[in-house]
Amino acid sequence: MRIDILCLFPEMFVSPFSHSIVKRAEERGLVQVVAHNIRDYTHDRHGTADDYPYGGGAGMVLKPEPVFEAAEHIGQLTGVDNIPVVLLTPQGRPFTQRIAAGLSEYANLMLICGHYEGIDERVAENLATDEISIGDYVLTGGELAAMVVVDSVVRLIPGVLGSDESVTDDSHADGLLEYPQYTRPERYRGWDVPPILLSGNHGEIAAWRRRQSLLRTAARRPDLLEKATLTDKERAWISDNS
Numbered sequence: 001m002r003i004d005i006l007c008l009f010p011e012m013f014v015s016p017f018s019h020s021i022v023k024r025a026e027e028r029g030l031v032q033v034v035a036h037n038i039r040d041y042t043h044d045r046h047g048t049a050d051d052y053p054y055g056g057g058a059g060m061v062l063k064p065e066p067v068f069e070a071a072e073h074i075g076q077l078t079g080v081d082n083i084p085v086v087l088l089t090p091q092g093r094p095f096t097q098r099i100a101a102g103l104s105e106y107a108n109l110m111l112i113c114g115h116y117e118g119i120d121e122r123v124a125e126n127l128a129t130d131e132i133s134i135g136d137y138v139l140t141g142g143e144l145a146a147m148v149v150v151d152s153v154v155r156l157i158p159g160v161l162g163s164d165e166s167v168t169d170d171s172h173a174d175g176l177l178e179y180p181q182y183t184r185p186e187r188y189r190g191w192d193v194p195p196i197l198l199s200g201n202h203g204e205i206a207a208w209r210r211r212q213s214l215l216r217t218a219a220r221r222p223d224l225l226e227k228a229t230l231t232d233k234e235r236a237w238i239s240d241n242s
Contacts, residue, residue, distance in 0.1 A: 001108070001157055002034070002078065002108050003109045003111065003150055004034050004108075005033070005034070005035045005036065006036050006112045006113065007035060007036070007112075007141070008115050008141065009037075009143055010035035012143045012144075013033070017150070021154060021160060022154050025154050028159070030159055030160055031154050036074065038066045038070055039066065041066040042065075043065075048063070050115070050116055051063055059116050060117060061116060061118055062114065062115055062116060062118070062119040062120060064123050067123050067127065071085065071110060080108045083106075083110050084103070084106055084109055084130065085112065085127055085128045085130070086103070086111050086112065086149070087123065087130070088149070089118070089142070090137075091133065092132040092133040093131065093132060093133065095132050095134045095135075095149065095152075097152075099132065100153050101156055103149070103153045104153045104154075111149060112142070113142030113143050113145070113146050114142045115140075115141040132149065174228070175228040175229065176225075177213060177216045177217045177220060177221055178213060179208075179213040179216065180212055182194070182197060194208070210234075211237070214230075214238055215238070215241060
């Protein structure tokens with residue numbers, strides 16, 4: 001998979017993507033992440049990528065020309081038409097695990113990082129194929145949001161993680177929060193690992209984990225239960241234990 005990122009500060013991606021899962025995925029040839037400086041596609045000696053908003057108002061707005069030209073240049077480099085183009089913006093649809101899974105299925109992906117007061121609306125209307133927000137808050141720019149999306153998507157690419165179960169067991173993978181996890185030592189400062197996890201009975205362990213996942217979701221994110229696929233027995237069990 002190749003991910004191209006259009007931004008004003010490509011150097012921000014150097015450290016995060018030089019470590020951990022993304023770095024290992026790149027070394028194994030499973031993914032290529034390339035950050036492009038939008039200013040490289042401007043045509044004045046100052047590299048002007050923003051301008052005052054028409055109609056007045058505070059702040060500056062990213063110009064459409066360098067964004068469109070950068071995207072077109074990347075298309076020529078990759079030789080791929082119809083690359084999915086995601087604009088990272090507070091006005092986009094909330095980013096979820098389901099969206100990450102969908103994006104991970106593409107061979108090519110392009111992310112556009114907004115900045116300043118926003119980006120010329122013609123980019124959203126005529127270039128972006130999707131608009132995504134990572135939360136209901138404001139960031140200085142879309143670079144941090146792009147890092148979140150890349151990390152979430154890359155780990156879902158087959159072969160990136162050591163075990164496919166790592167993906168399916170994650171919180172939100174099935175619409176619920178993950179069950180509690182424990183490791184050695186069995187007892188620490190008087191706190192014991194739940195005995196069921198030491199029993200070796202995989203059926204009972206799976207049932208315990210499912211129940212814990214349901215309880216934790218009900219307590220911390222009850223909104224997720226509205227969309228989760230639950231049996232009547234599970235819904236009754238949650239109701240009895242809430």
